[in-house]
Amino acid sequence: xxxxxxxxxxxxxxxxxxxxxxxxxxxxxxxxxxxxxxxxxxxxxxxxxxxxxxxxxxxxxxxxxxxxx
Ligand code: 9UX
Numbered sequence: 854x855x856x857x858x859x860x861x862x863x864x865x866x867x868x869x870x871x872x873x874x875x876x877x878x879x880x881x882x883x884x885x886x887x888x889x890x891x892x893x894x895x896x897x898x899x900x901x902x903x904x905x906x907x908x909x910x911x912x913x914x915x916x917x918x919x920x921x922x
């Protein structure tokens with residue numbers, strides 16, 4: 854089923870980084886939508902998949918992510 858995840862994103866230093874992470878998440882498998890907030894260093898993701906896939910996608914793009922529970 855579809856789940857909402859809030860991630861903490863580390864390593865973003867500018868708005869370009871935000872775009873990179875947001876694109877990576879939106880292109881990840883099972884993702885319905887992803888929005889990255891630079892000020893709070895968080896991402897709000899709606900996904901039909903597992904959070905591990907989201908974290909992997911962020912890491913592949915050069916940043917770090919952890920689930921906020
Ligand atoms: Mo901006 Mo972020 O030039 O790596 S994209 S620092």
